[in-house]
Amino acid sequence: LLVFPNPAEDLLNITTDADLSNSVVSVFDVAGQRVLTTTLRNGQLDISALNSGLYLLQVQGQNGTQQRKFTKR
Numbered sequence: 001l002l003v004f005p006n007p008a009e010d011l012l013n014i015t016t017d018a019d020l021s022n023s024v025v026s027v028f029d030v031a032g033q034r035v036l037t038t039t040l041r042n043g044q045l046d047i048s049a050l051n052s053g054l055y056l057l058q059v060q061g062q063n064g065t066q067q068r069k070f071t072k073r
Helices: none
Strands: 002-004 011-015 024-029 034-039 044-046 053-061 064-072
Touching (some): 011 053
Antiparallel strands (some): 002 011, 011 044, 024 034, 053 064
């Protein structure tokens, strides 16, 4: 799972070898609270509504769940 750019401002690009179509994406803040849940479209996630800080991205797809940290600028 590759997440870029990191840090990001508005859009986060997400790529992997697995098929990401219809994958459920969740974003958690450092307190563990889910702040965003959506279905991934075109490999991009709109994070413009999030506050600046560190987040955990969780992608649930056909091949299981993968996680990555990212920073919102």
